[in-house]
Amino acid sequence: MAVVELSPSYRTQLKPSQISSLSPRILYHRQFSVQLVPKAARAGIRCSVVQNQVEAPVATPTKQESAKPECYGIFCLTYDLKAEEETKLWKKLITVAVSGAAGMISNHLLFKLAAGEVFGPDQPIALKLLGSERSFQALEGVAMELEDSLYPLLREVSIGIDPYDIFKDAEWALLIGAKPRGPGMERSALLDINGQIFAEQGNALNAVASRNCKVIVVGNPCNTNALICLKNAPNIPAKNFHALTRLDENRAKCQVPDFLNAKIDGRPVIEVIKDRKWLEEEFTEKVQKRGGELIKKWGRSSAASTAVSIVDAIKSLVTPTPEGDWFSSGVYTNGNPYGIAEDLVFSMPCRSKGDGDYELVKDVIFDDHLWNRIKKSEEELLAEKRCVAHLIGEQSKRSAIKEVGPIGTEVVGTPIHVQREPNELGSVGDTHI
Numbered sequence: 001m002a003v004v005e006l007s008p009s010y011r012t013q014l015k016p017s018q019i020s021s022l023s024p025r026i027l028y029h030r031q032f033s034v035q036l037v038p039k040a041a042r043a044g045i046r047c048s049v050v051q052n053q054v055e056a057p058v059a060t061p062t063k064q065e066s067a068k069p070e071c072y073g074i075f076c077l078t079y080d081l082k083a084e085e086e087t088k089l090w091k092k093l094i095t096v097a098v099s100g101a102a103g104m105i106s107n108h109l110l111f112k113l114a115a116g117e118v119f120g121p122d123q124p125i126a127l128k129l130l131g132s133e134r135s136f137q138a139l140e141g142v143a144m145e146l147e148d149s150l151y152p153l154l155r156e157v158s159i160g161i162d163p164y165d166i167f168k169d170a171e172w173a174l175l176i177g178a179k180p181r182g183p184g185m186e187r188s189a190l191l192d193i194n195g196q197i198f199a200e201q202g203n204a205l206n207a208v209a210s211r212n213c214k215v216i217v218v219g220n221p222c223n224t225n226a227l228i229c230l231k232n233a234p235n236i237p238a239k240n241f242h243a244l245t246r247l248d249e250n251r252a253k254c255q256v257p258d259f260l261n262a263k264i265d266g267r268p269v270i271e272v273i274k275d276r277k278w279l280e281e282e283f284t285e286k287v288q289k290r291g292g293e294l295i296k297k298w299g300r301s302s303a304a305s306t307a308v309s310i311v312d313a314i315k316s317l318v319t320p321t322p323e324g325d326w327f328s329s330g331v332y333t334n335g336n337p338y339g340i341a342e343d344l345v346f347s348m349p350c351r352s353k354g355d356g357d358y359e360l361v362k363d364v365i366f367d368d369h370l371w372n373r374i375k376k377s378e379e380e381l382l383a384e385k386r387c388v389a390h391l392i393g394e395q396s397k398r399s400a401i402k403e404v405g406p407i408g409t410e411v412v413g414t415p416i417h418v419q420r421e422p423n424e425l426g427s428v429g430d431t432h433i
């Protein structure tokens with residue numbers, strides 16, 4: 001016999017159709033001969049499940065229950081999986097917050113997260129989904145689809161529109177929720193619209209997320225949004241913030257990898273592909289313009305391949321990087337070996353031991369051509385930074401000027417208010433930089 005406990009508030013919403021909808025999930029666990037025992041702390045309503053039937057619940061509400069934020073639908077049922085050898089080997093539950101959870105990218109990503117494709121087949125996961133007021137119904141739809149997918153590793157789902165609720169204790173925060181650009185727009189044009197979101201969410205992470213939360217900013221322009229976010233979250237190490245630049249690495253690899261450093265059959269690419277003009281001009285431009293080209297075709301920005309690149313970006317941090325390899329991530333430039341301006345979020349070659357942290361790879365080679373392009377990106381990001389001075393300056397808790405000493409002890413920098421020049425941005429324009 002399997003025993004599950006339902007929370008009181010779930011019971012009050014319980015309709016016959018919902019009761020029957022419990023069966024598949026319960027059955028699923030039974031298939032694995034898992035003894036379903038109520039999660040100890042959630043003493044609420046107890047019901048017995050015999051041969052696929054749910055008996056009438058009996059309420060035993062507790063104080064503790066009423067203090068807990070409610071999770072979504074069937075995810076109110078949480079089980080201790082005691083009997084199954086396989087599940088005994090599962091790791092401790094991790095909490096992953098995703099903003100923009102009702103959007104296009106999330107629609108691909110969430111199902112990969114829940115399936116164990118990102119954190120592994122032994123990693124149970126709690127998903128906390130942040131939407132906007134406008135997208136709340138759609139968010140409920142997403143949660144329903146997650147229910148219907150019967151992912152065994154997906155232990156909890158909560159939905160909401162308040163980042164202070166949703167980011168609570170998050171160990172990973174995937175910040176996707178932001179406006180995408182439309183045809184003909186530059187990413188930097190989104191800064192006015194999206195920048196504020198990342199200041200608010202940085203504040204919320206600072207207040208309630210795990211102190212070692214890893215944050216991946218996807219919403220564009222992702223580098224500067226990540227900078228805004230980290231400046232507003234001084235209680236979380238700046239090193240934990242990433243801007244998703246992995247999509248461009250993947251796009252480059254699907255054309256040809258970094259042609260100065262990569263090898264084909266053990267030989268440097270430039271020895272194999274002699275057409276230097278193609279490498280320098282067409283290849284780079286192809287990667288650079290790929291996002292815009294896709295928007296023209298689809299009428300919306302890339303979603304599935306972005307979700308894949310988020311998966312890759314996380315996996316690169318939670319699995320050891322193979323010998324001699326590296327991955328790209330937009331990280332905080334604090335003592336970088338390449339002479340890029342400090343206090344930016346800039347894409348860097350990184351390696352990880354698989355512990356969620358990374359170190360910079362110091363010996364990647366550049367030629368003049370690449371160096372000039374890197375410098376252009378740096379100029380663009382410096383210009384973007386000036387435009388968001390009001391979001392990272394006086395009001396921010398992490399100083400733009402002094403980034404030394406223990407976290408939380410920095411001196412707050414003098415605010416700089418710079419008017420945005422109409423043509424200041426967009427010289428290189430299109431790549432995640």
Ligand SMILES: NC(=O)c1ccc[n+]([C@@H]2O[C@H](COP(=O)([O-])OP(=O)(O)OC[C@H]3O[C@@H](n4cnc5c(N)ncnc54)[C@H](O)[C@@H]3O)[C@@H](O)[C@H]2O)c1
Pocket residue numbers: 099100101102103104105106130131132134135176177178179180181197217218219220222244245246247248301302303306432
């Ligand atoms: N870095 C990259 O490689 C990359 C690639 C593709 C897209 N993007 C960017 O990702 C962002 C999202 O793209 P999408 O295609 O999923 O867009 P989308 O419009 O489909 O979804 C965005 C969702 O975010 C929600 N949202 C808006 N403001 C929010 C807030 N403050 N809190 C929580 N949710 C909020 C919206 O309601 C919407 O549901 C865009 O800014 C896009 O430019 C980045």
Ligand SMILES: O=C(O)C[C@H](O)C(=O)O
Pocket residue numbers: 180181187220247290291292294301302432
């Ligand atoms: O190009 C965009 O605006 C979306 C995304 O950054 C992409 O590169 O596809």
